[in-house]
Amino acid sequence: MGAAPFPVPTGSLLALGALLFCIGLFGALTKRNLIIVLVSIELMLNAANINLVTFSRLGVAPSLSGQVFSLFTMTVAAAEIAVGLALLLALFRLRKTSEVKDLNIHKW
């Protein structure tokens, strides 16, 4: 089409995604509150979404599929957070806690 190339370098977009993913990972591994752990996981999913959308526009073979996939991801994320939070509520009701370290019934 002769249009000018997208001015933001692909690498920068991917780097943002990678950094967000690592932040989310760190949070998921270290935070003690179960809600925050779930939130961190959402953050990781989001980072993946950024990559999907980036590649849909800037990849080797640009296509709308990337965007469609990101939509699916969001749906799954929504389902996940809904079930996750429901579990959390049930757990809180049972154990009066929402801390990850208390969920250790499988300890050796």
Added chain:
Amino acid sequence: MVQYAWLVPFLPLVAYVFLLVLGRKAAEGLVAGVSVILTAVSFVLSLFIFQAVGNNPHGNNTYVFHWLTVGNRVFDVGFQVTHLNALMLVVVTLVSTLVFLFSKGYMHKDDRFPVFYQYLNLFVFSMLALVISLNLLQLYIFWEMVGLCSYLLVGFWYFKPEAALAAKKSFIVTRIGDTGMFAGIVLLFLATGSFDYSTIFSAVAHGTLHIGWLSNNGVITLTALLIFAGAVGKSAQFPLHVWLPDAMEGPTPVSALIHAATMVAAGVYLVARTFPLFQASTGATTTVAWIGAITALMASLIALTQRDIKRVIAYSTMSQLGYMMMALGVGAYAYGIFHLMTHAFFKALLFLAAGSVIHAVDTQDLFEMGGLRKKMPVTTYTFLAGALALAGIVPFAGFWSKDDILSATLQSGHPVLYWFGLIAAFCTAFYIFRVFFLTFTGKPRVEEKYEHAHEGSWVMKLPLVVLAVFATIAGFFNSPVNHYGLERYLFADFASGTAGVVVKENVGLMAFSVAVGLLGILLAALMYWRPAFGGEKLSKALSIPYIISFRKFFFDEIYTFVIVGGGKVIAAIVDFVDRYIIDGIVSLLSWIGSVFGTMLKYTQDGQVQTYSAIAAFGVLIFIAIAVFTVGGVL
């Protein structure tokens, strides 16, 4: 007649089965009666066979049955009656019959009287079957069977710890020799493809024995020595002699039958039976002669000082068996067998007489007896006959056979062995008359034992008398009187009509050995009958030799320490290795496994974040590998 030879061992077997069926509660009279009668029938049969074989020396004497196939080889069983075998049949059945009769009195009121007769019948069957075995395999089978019977009978009074130990010892010590014999038989089979005597002898004659890894001469010497090992064990020759004295823990009739007249002579019989094999190897015959001579001398030296009447006679047996071995070793085939026969009579007699004494005074210690001549005249005079025979005093049986052996030794060019034999003969005369004087003459040493001493019933006296007769006259079976009939009878087994040395009469030598015997008796009389000088004093003067003799050259102690102790140490080491090293390694492996498991267990802390951290690391590693191996990253 010869084809019925199987009946001879079969009748005692019938008696055995019959007694087995009768059980443990059978009446003594019935048990003993059946045994005596059947054995007596066997004896009569044996006499007929003896005569038949003599009349028709080259007739068919072999009967074969098929037993087992190994590859393309066939093991046969059957029986064969050579002149040697026929003689053995007669001797064994005669002594057995008399011992059966004697036991009726001796074992009277024993709890297990029928069992005793069961065992004895089984023994007689095995012994007779051994004697007429067709081949070495069959001989080995019955060889072990008589060993088993010996074990059972030595341990007959199982509740006595000494009897239990003695039974075990007798079996194991003979087993050592038997194992060698087993190997010898196997090697002969490999070399000739047969266990049959005839095949083996013809192979020896043709020098065609051959095993892949051993030459003809090697096979002959090796197998002869291995078979001799069996004979050494069974005949209680040095160095496997230690079991025989202990075996005296068994009832005295057992000692008379098994440990004097028959089973222990089986070793001599074995060497005689395989005589051509031994003759083919100088090394083997020399070994046999020396072992025999050493045993004869050593045993007679030990017998000088023993206090137990049965042990003295046991050592005497050992010594006499040594003579027989020496005879076979120097090639005096006929005289070894001749002595075997005479010895069977006079030694059975001595044992039974000793049994009669023990039965009367209820002790075996010579120094608790004395003066029994007045109370037990029959026993005294029969014992005297046996003692004179043993001492080799003319004209008693032992004189003829022993003197033949000594002459043959000298004649075959073994002066050293001759002197061994002569010294042993002196000792023999001394110790047996030491026993005689201590037991039957002088004053009673323990009054109460003397008080209730009495002669046994006729069942005990009759065998003594019969045996005394034989001990007196048996020597004439091979004497100028019948032109050395036995010698000629035995030589008929050999195609050449003769075997080994044939003794030429030498009156000087005869007189000399009789003089030696008389000297021994004189010394014994001086010390124990009419104490001219105190035996005590002499004992003190010779205290060190006395102790060596009294403690039997310390063989028991040495064996106990070196062999039994060594074996136990090895066993303990093996057990230790097994429990702590081999099983220890196994336990170590399982411990390592469990340590790893425990370590891994602690990673399961139940924290989701720990698990996901580990998973993240895993992913990181995979990403890193993927990224860096693609290249161009760094």
Added chain:
Amino acid sequence: MSLSFWLVAAPLIAAVLLLVLPKMGGAASRGLAIVGTLVSLVLAIVMWLSFPSGSTGFEFIGKIHWFTLPAMWHGTDLSVGLSFGVDGLSLPLAAMTAFISVLAMAGAKRDIDRPRLYYFWLSMVTAGLLGVFAALDLFTFLVALEVTLFGSFFLIQLFGRPGSPKAAIKFLIYRGFATVAMLVALVGIAYGLTGAYSHSGISGNLSFSIPTMLNEAHHLSSGILPAGVAGALLLVLLLGVFIEEAFVPFHTWLPTTHEYADTPTNMVIGGLLTKTGAYVLLRFGVGMLPAQIQHYGMLIAVFGVINILYGAFAAWAQKDWRRLIAFGGISHMGLVLLGIASFSAAGLQGAMFMIVSSGLLTALLFFLTGAIEDRTNTVQLKDLGGLSKAMPMISGFLLVAALGSLGLPLTSGFISEIQAFIGGFTAYPAASFVGLGGLILSAVYLLYAIQKTTFGPTAKLAEGLSDATAREYLPTILLTAFVLLIGIYPNLIGHLFGLSVQGLLGIGG
């Protein structure tokens, strides 16, 4: 359906019925199990009597196709089936299995907990053992082997003495390893003989059929299967056999197992289960890799002698009858190795006799010591003594068993020993001479134990005890009878073994 199929199936059906039928009491359970095994015994006898004379191959073959593994080797399918049949080697062993199992069941104590479960596992093990001996398909064989493994494991674990679970685990792990090693070796041999290097070319039809494998080994000229491959296969097989058979130094599971298992289990394990390894060595080692057996003969012979002496010395040091019998068995089986190593008719036949002889005698010894333990509550030598007084019959039979075990002539032990040594002296004289020590030592340890047990003053705990009961006479007398029968008339089983030996040596020659 062939006889050999029902031979294996009968105890299996009994086991299934035991599981399915409701409300089975102790007597009914035992009865059902005995009937199942008795059928096998009768079938074995029928086959024995009607075994074609002169046949060196398998008879009474029965096959069921099970499933097909597609394209296993160069596009050919591998057919896997349940296939059974017997030859001169396996028929006596199968008969012995049924015989000893029936006697173990019949002689079992009446007051067992959970009798249904007990007889179920006993029947399973019997079926497994019969399957091992009668299998004509590698797959069938391995499945049967696993059945014996797990069956015995549960017998030890659930019905043993206190502390038995640990012994059971040891048993399971050891024999599990053995099974793995044998599986690797046997599948390797199958690939080698029928697949990669068959005489019909490199793309031969891969087959798990044992007769086919034997046939290939028979036709294979020695050069085709590379010696290195075949040697490696044999060494792996030997490893498996050594563990399976409890050969030094892989034996420590056996004494432990015997120490903790109960009497019928000990009879089955000591008398039968420890004979499968020797059977494997004869069937697969000698039958399929004869050249390698000869090549490694010295190794096998040396191991045999080590076993003979080690087992004997270790037995001497034992203070517990059961461990003593276990080590005695190890010593016996060393002679099997010596016989096999010699690779001669006499040696192989001696090894086969020894398997049967050791099986019968071990079972008998375990049964009798079990009977003693039922009365005195101990089998420690130091606590026993003078049992002849209270129980002359048990003591007498114990003596007979010991004498058979030490190889007294006219017992089966002697027949085995003499043949094995005839073989051994042909090929490995030095090793055989050393091995003779075992003959002496066996007398030492057995008579020592006998002296401590039945001779001597009557021990306090032995006073007033009763002699054998009818339940105990049956197995004792029958086992003793067969020990003596084989000793007196060895051709009874010798003619079958002889056929098998001819078949085996036909390959090597």
Added chain:
Amino acid sequence: MNFVWSWPVIAFYIIALLTLCCGVIMLSVRKVIYMALTIGGVFIGASALYFLLGADFVGVAQILIYAGAITILIMFAIMLTNHEATEPGFKWSPKNIAAAIGSVLLAVVLLLAIRSTAWPTATTSQTALDGGNSNPMAIGLVMFKGYAIPFELVSILLIVALVGAVILAKERKEDE
């Protein structure tokens, strides 16, 4: 890399900076409720990025689902549970150190990989991708033509999640 200063570039860096800041703040604040708020910022930043890339529909969906629904849901969850909860300060426990090292290493590896790859320069405009239609319409076409079955499956998933969440969260009598 020839770096051209243009408005989209400037906008990208501002958006990226804000997003990362929100992320880092989320990690560092201690009150749970603030964390939930900052994550909203991250979600909005991402949607801005989508708009910048021309993915209008995805951007809108991001605001609706993430910034709207999910953030609110999280708020509710916090309120329903221990809403006073505070996260304790970061401790250099071995586990945390391991997590930090892992995260940093992952970032390093990824950034290295990104840096060393020669990314193609995109010449396709969003319009061309949309094939002349509006972006939502183009996505709709792709979704219902190419991804009909996944779409339906996702809808089933949502229903299952919905019902499941209701059942899980419902107070049961035996709990009381």
